[in-house]
Amino acid sequence: MDFVWILVAFLCGFVVKQVGMPPLVGYLLAGFGLNAVGMEPDSVLNRLADLGITLMLFTIGLKLNVKALLKTEVWATSVLHTSLWTLLLVGVVSLLGWLGISHYLEIPWQTQALIGFALSFSSTVCVIKMLEEASELKARHGKIVVGILVIQDIVAVIFLVASTGKIPSIMAFGLLGLWLLKPMLHRLVSRVGHDELLPLLGFFLALGGSELFSLVHMKGDLGALLIGVLLASHSKSVEIYKALMGFKDLFLIGFFLSIGFTALPTLDMALPVLLLTSLLIVKFGLFFVLMLKFKISGRTSYLSALALTNFSEFGLIVAHLSVDNGWLSNDWLVILAVSMSLSFVLSTAVYRRAHHIYARRKEQINRYERPGAHSTYETPVQAExxxxxxxxxxxxxxxxxxxxxxxxxxxxxxxxxxxxxxxxxxxxxxxxxxxxxxxxxxxxxxxxxxxxxxxxxxxxxxxxxxxxxxxxxxxxxxxxxxxxxxxxxxxxxxxxxxxxxxxxxxxxxxxxxxxxxxxxxxxxxxxxxxx
Incomplete structure (x- = not known):
């Protein structure tokens, strides 16, 4: 089994790369293909997926500026977008359900709100891979996008705690003392050298932070993120990041494959899938308008909104939880999985042409800027x-x-x-x-x-x-x-x-x-x- 899914993942990734698409699209197709022929995912695949996400959150922390999370355009955009999107989706689904477009849309408004809330999030995995591929994590729009993703992760943790009833242990307050360990962690990183001990230390800190948070009933990935933040100011943070890049990308293949193993769609699910996918345009528009309102330039608002225009893997977590509690049918789990997969494909394809589109349409994009928001550049004087x-x-x-x-x-x-x-x-x-x-x-x-x-x-x-x-x-x-x-x-x-x-x-x-x-x-x- 291990060899088969590695082979199929490689072949699908290779084929889509030849036509100019990112390999992750092939991994998604490989997962659905393996599921269609009756193969079952094993614990190794799920463990790789979890490990890839943990390493990704740790590497995000290595590049994260905590002050960026406190900026109004970051936290306010995230909160307002989630609220407006949820209300909008409830209205659309209620109207289409009343018109009898599809029996899948005839669900209580509480369930509609839950689906809308889940789909308001953007995929951390997909977005970070896009920004890394374009080397834009340090750009203005990259920093805003990462900040919004972190805020969304924090909101997701709060929701999961409230919905599952798993209250963090009283020992969770002890995690506040992690900041006191920062000098010791920095000394440890300084003395570890540059050989194989460096990536090994990265694995230890990422997984150790995850396990520490899990022990006190907190989301483990946030622990990996926090440990990464503690090391962000160290001179070796970039070196650790580069040392873990290959491992992270390899393990994330397991994540994309696991999406395809969620369930298989049927023909009558096509309408709700197309409906949710078409609403990505609205998601982009909401992000774009909100960022402009906070006096962000047209180009930065456009690139940030475009990067965030996809659905998050958090939607599957909410769907699983809803199915277990009897709030949703198992068919909705399939609908959300397929919609999320399509959003990944569309998002990565369009974002690769983002700068070309802006160059051709910059007047139309910038016409909505607030006064004083437009980015200005210094002119190199007498430069040859x-x-x-x-x-x-x-x-x-x-x-x-x-x-x-x-x-x-x-x-x-x-x-x-x-x-x-x-x-x-x-x-x-x-x-x-x-x-x-x-x-x-x-x-x-x-x-x-x-x-x-x-x-x-x-x-x-x-x-x-x-x-x-x-x-x-x-x-x-x-x-x-x-x-x-x-x-x-x-x-x-x-x-x-x-x-x-x-x-x-x-x-x-x-x-x-x-x-x-x-x-x-x-x-x-x-x-x-x-x-």
Whole structure:
């Protein structure tokens, strides 16, 4: 059984990737396919799914700024959206049930409200994978989205406690003392080194936090999230994050497969599934309008709302609970599972084109902004070289060219906190999103002075989007980029990049270039032997 579902997951993921869709769509199809042929999920699959979600919450914590949760646009948007969406869905389902559209819609208003509440949540798993793929967790809209997802998780915990009657143990108050352990955890991480002990420590802390919360009858995933938050300010948090990325993505395959094993749909379920899926447009609209009301720019509101336009796995938890309590029929569990799966497919497909859509429709999107909300960008003055992405690679390239070009070289970074740090170090940098058409338009005439754009961006998808923005803005200068693999290098060259640096292969050449001068120096004279 273990081999079969791994094989089917790989084949389905491989096939959908060839047609330009993310592999998770294939994993969803694999789960439904295995269920259709009569296979049953085993405990290993469920354990992998739970482990993947725990690791994901831990890695979210490593990048989470707690202060972001306290911002009005985060918690108020989340609370208001849940309330308005629930009321709206009750109204729609009541009307269609009264019209006799489908017998599945003829349910009490209390049940309608429960379904609406469950579907108001967005999928943490799906959204985080989309943001990671586009390297947008640190962007303005990425931070807002993650904050809203965390608020939704907290609301979910409160609901589950209230509905199941499982009151947290009195010992749960002791969890407040975890903050006192922060200095000890930081010292432990500092001394663990950089080898296999680092990911092992990450596993221990993620699972340990989960088990600790479970012991006091709290949702274990929140424990993993909190431990990650405690380590977020440590200099090794990014290293731990990268060390766990591969494990997390592998284990989350179990989660997507397990959705397909929930139940199989029948033909008469098609109408309620299509109804719920079509309401995703309303979900997007609610998020978009609410964020605009809180004076968030049109682009940030659009990207945040688009990322959140899907249904959450929390809906299945609520459905299971409702079936057990006799509030819902088992058929509704299938309807919610299929609707959630379709929302994943649509969300990931549309979000991959999000920046292209914005570039084409920015006037229509921004017309609803409140005064003063529109994002403005600094213009690089007299810059001949732009370095997009000021991480370790971008910063290293800047330092290497600084002596020759001085202020004619300028870095571009989307994270305001990193911009402030780089400016404090004396670097010539500006805030800007490389895949935002408005950034390139804001440069205006200064774009004619730019001779070279160096893309030191961490994600292939982001570089492809940036290349499209450069083309649409009329840029005609040279372009260079970094990549990790030969096929990525070739893809960028085919898209018009002049030079691609494969830093996995060419770091050796750079090392040799830095060391070659040592051979040109005369060898030291041997010391005379003692008489």
């Amino acid at each position: 070289v732009l370095i997009l992405g000021m991480g370790r690679v971008g910063k290293g390239a800047y330092r290497a060219m600084e002596a020759e070009y001085g202020n004619r070289i300028c870095g571009v970074e989307s994270d305001p906190e990193r911009i402030a740090y780089l400016k404090s170090k004396g670097l010539n940098v500006v805030v800007g999103d490389a895949d935002d058409m408005e950034f390139w338009e804001s440069i205006g005439a200064a774009r004619n002075d730019i001779r070279l754009v160096m893309m030191a961006l961490p994600a292939q998808l982001e570089m492809k989007s940036t290349l499209e923005m450069l083309r649409l803005s009329g840029y005609t200068g040279k372009i260079s980029a970094v990549a990790r693999y030969d096929d990525e290098c070739q893809e960028l060259i085919d898209l018009g990049v002049d030079v691609v640096f494969n830093y996995y292969l060419e770091v050796g050449a750079g090392f040799a270039a830095e060391s070659r001068h040592l051979l040109e120096e005369p060898a030291p004279e041997p010391e005379p032997a003692n008489a």
